[in-house]
Amino acid sequence: MKRSESDSASLSSTQRPDHAGKFIAVRDSRNRRLAGLYQRNGRYYVQLWIDRGGKKTARRFPLLREDVCPPRNLVEAKEAAEIKRNDRRENKLPTAGLKPIFADYQATYLAKAKVQRKGKDTLYNERLALARWAEHLGRVRVDRIITPLIVAFLERRLAGGTFVGKYLPPVTARTANLDLIVLRNVLNAALDDGHFLALPRMKAFEEKPTPKRPLLTPTEFERLLESAKNCSKNGEQFHDYLRFLAFSGAREAEALRIRWADVDVEDERVTIGADGLAKNGEARTIEFNAHLGALLREMDARRAPDCAWLFPSPQRGARDEHARTFRESLLLARKRRN
Incomplete structure (x- = not known):
C-alpha cells in the first residue's frame, strides 16, 4: 500500500x-x-x-x-x-564556504584588470585554452582540482581528440605546456583570492630543445636584399623593411607597427613598441647607428604625406593602416636568390 x-x-x-x-x-x-x-x-x-x-x-x-x-x-x-x-x-586555514567551480572562476579571471592588460593575441590564446580546460574541469571546484585531473587533460592533448566540439590533432610537449601555463595562471589568481592555500603539483613536460637556425652571412644578406628589390611590385618597401630589421633589431610585427611619430630624426632615435604591443609590453628606444640613420632619412625623404606608418599597407586605399606581413615577399625573394 x-x-x-x-x-x-x-x-x-x-x-x-x-x-x-x-x-x-x-x-x-x-x-x-x-x-x-x-x-x-x-x-x-x-x-x-x-x-x-x-x-x-x-x-x-x-x-x-x-x-x-x-x-x-x-x-x-x-x-x-x-x-x-x-x-x-599559523592562521593559514582556507576560507569557509563553497569555492567557485572552474567554469565560473575562469570567467572571473579573464575579467580581472591585470589580465585585460595582456596583449590581444595573448588574451585570444588564453580564452581558447580556458575553453578546453573548462570543458574538462567545468563543474570541479577550484580547491578540488588535483594532479590526476590535470595529467588526464594533458595526456588527451598529447594524444589528440575532440575539445569543445572540435577535433584537434596531437600536439607537441611545448603546446601542452602552454595550456598548463594558462591553468597555472588561473589557479594562482584563485590562490591570491583566498580560495585555497596551495597549488596542485603541475609538472611540465620536457621539451625538445629548439633547433638553432643558421644565420645569414653578410654576403647572403646582400644577395637577399638584391632579390627583394625585384621580387614583387612592393619590392622597394620590402627592401626597406629587411634593412630596418637588420639595422634596428626589431621583431617583424613590431617593425610593421612603428609610426613616423615614433622616429626622432633630430635626436637620432626610434621608439619600438610605443603602442604597448611589444612582446614584453614595454617600449624601448634605439639610438641610430650609421646604417639605421641613413635608411630612415632616405625613407623619410620619399614617404607618402598622407600616411603615418613607416611601412604602410600596399592595399590601404583611402585608409591609413600599416602592412600586415611581408611573408609572401620573403618567399619570393628567397626563391629568386636560390
Missing part, C-alpha cells in the same frame, strides 16, 4: 532515509578513537575549532597530502591532520 502525500509529509526528519555519507569517527587498530579524525565516503577529514566572527565553531576540513591528493591510509591521514593543525596555529 502506498503512502499518501500527507503521510509522507508528516514523517519526521529522523524517520526519513538519509542517503548522504555520514562522518564516522576514525579508530586505530586497537579500536581507540583518534581525536579529531573522521572519515566519510572513504575520505579523511580533521575536525578543528576555529574562530568565526568571534565565535568558536567546529569545522571539518578534508585532508590532503603534500602532492594535494587525498591520504590513502591512516598513517598519511594522521600526518595530514598534523599539517592542518599547524596551519590553524
Whole structure:
C-alpha cells in the first residue's frame, strides 16, 4: 500500500532515509578513537575549532597530502591532520564556504584588470585554452582540482581528440605546456583570492630543445636584399623593411607597427613598441647607428604625406593602416636568390 502525500509529509526528519555519507569517527587498530579524525565516503577529514566572527565553531576540513591528493591510509591521514593543525596555529586555514567551480572562476579571471592588460593575441590564446580546460574541469571546484585531473587533460592533448566540439590533432610537449601555463595562471589568481592555500603539483613536460637556425652571412644578406628589390611590385618597401630589421633589431610585427611619430630624426632615435604591443609590453628606444640613420632619412625623404606608418599597407586605399606581413615577399625573394 502506498503512502499518501500527507503521510509522507508528516514523517519526521529522523524517520526519513538519509542517503548522504555520514562522518564516522576514525579508530586505530586497537579500536581507540583518534581525536579529531573522521572519515566519510572513504575520505579523511580533521575536525578543528576555529574562530568565526568571534565565535568558536567546529569545522571539518578534508585532508590532503603534500602532492594535494587525498591520504590513502591512516598513517598519511594522521600526518595530514598534523599539517592542518599547524596551519590553524599559523592562521593559514582556507576560507569557509563553497569555492567557485572552474567554469565560473575562469570567467572571473579573464575579467580581472591585470589580465585585460595582456596583449590581444595573448588574451585570444588564453580564452581558447580556458575553453578546453573548462570543458574538462567545468563543474570541479577550484580547491578540488588535483594532479590526476590535470595529467588526464594533458595526456588527451598529447594524444589528440575532440575539445569543445572540435577535433584537434596531437600536439607537441611545448603546446601542452602552454595550456598548463594558462591553468597555472588561473589557479594562482584563485590562490591570491583566498580560495585555497596551495597549488596542485603541475609538472611540465620536457621539451625538445629548439633547433638553432643558421644565420645569414653578410654576403647572403646582400644577395637577399638584391632579390627583394625585384621580387614583387612592393619590392622597394620590402627592401626597406629587411634593412630596418637588420639595422634596428626589431621583431617583424613590431617593425610593421612603428609610426613616423615614433622616429626622432633630430635626436637620432626610434621608439619600438610605443603602442604597448611589444612582446614584453614595454617600449624601448634605439639610438641610430650609421646604417639605421641613413635608411630612415632616405625613407623619410620619399614617404607618402598622407600616411603615418613607416611601412604602410600596399592595399590601404583611402585608409591609413600599416602592412600586415611581408611573408609572401620573403618567399619570393628567397626563391629568386636560390
